[in-house]
Amino acid sequence: MTPTVEYLEERFDTFNEMCFEGALPRIPIKLSDGKSFIGRLTYRPVRDWRGRVVRKEDFVLRISTRFDLPETEVEDTLIHEMIHYWIALQNLPDSSTHGKVFRAKMKEINERHGRHLSISHRSTPEELDRDKRISEHWLCVSLLADGRTALTVCAKPCAGTIQRAFRHARSIRSMSWYRSFDPWFNRFPRCRTPKLFPVDPVELQSHLNGAEKLK
Numbered sequence: 001m002t003p004t005v006e007y008l009e010e011r012f013d014t015f016n017e018m019c020f021e022g023a024l025p026r027i028p029i030k031l032s033d034g035k036s037f038i039g040r041l042t043y044r045p046v047r048d049w050r051g052r053v054v055r056k057e058d059f060v061l062r063i064s065t066r067f068d069l070p071e072t073e074v075e076d077t078l079i080h081e082m083i084h085y086w087i088a089l090q091n092l093p094d095s096s097t098h099g100k101v102f103r104a105k106m107k108e109i110n111e112r113h114g115r116h117l118s119i120s121h122r123s124t125p126e127e128l129d130r131d132k133r134i135s136e137h138w139l140c141v142s143l144l145a146d147g148r149t150a151l152t153v154c155a156k157p158c159a160g161t162i163q164r165a166f167r168h169a170r171s172i173r174s175m176s177w178y179r180s181f182d183p184w185f186n187r188f189p190r191c192r193t194p195k196l197f198p199v200d201p202v203e204l205q206s207h208l209n210g211a212e213k214l215k
């Protein structure tokens with residue numbers, strides 16, 4: 001989806017109530033054509049005579065419209081930036097950009113609201129496509145009971161354990177295994193435990209064409 005300002009403002013209000021107890025005053029939300037980020041919060045620090053930051057002003061939250069991302073990723077990006085805003089607004093000291101305070105709030109939101117916020121800014125699709133490292137991937141493609149297709153890129157020594165776990169999983173209707181050197185698979189985490197990543201089957205198929213199907 002490509003978000004509009006109206007959409008983002010509505011989501012901002014909703015997440016403000018849901019995750020921040022309505023503590024965040026509205027700030028300008030702008031669309032950006034930036035390709036180096038998906039979301040970004042900017043502000044101006046106000047310092048006292050000793051140079052210490054006493055508060056932050058002129059907040060602007062930007063969301064890039066350059067990428068066609070699933071709605072949940074747009075929402076997660078917005079919430080991620082809202083955590084930065086929440087910390088900056090209270091002038092909370094944190095150990096780093098995504099330090100202890102940030103992580104604690106992110107964990108709370110993920111657990112309470114079933115979100116998938118990540119610590120770092122997500123890589124943009126262009127950054128992911130730029131990753132051309134060649135390595136061997138052991139892939140499990142699962143057809144899920146709900147009709148979705150899921151991918152698991154396995155750490156090779158764990159492939160057997162993952163296969164046994166999937167065989168007993170009710171949520172999996174069928175699975176097939178592949179070996180591939182396509183750098184497209186670099187973007188997925190290499191799993192040591194059974195995890196399923198729903199993917200677009202058409203996009204996946206285009207990267208399985210050169211793969212070796214395993215028995």
Ligand SMILES: [Zn+2]
Pocket residue numbers: 080084097098119120121
């Ligand atoms: Zn961030």
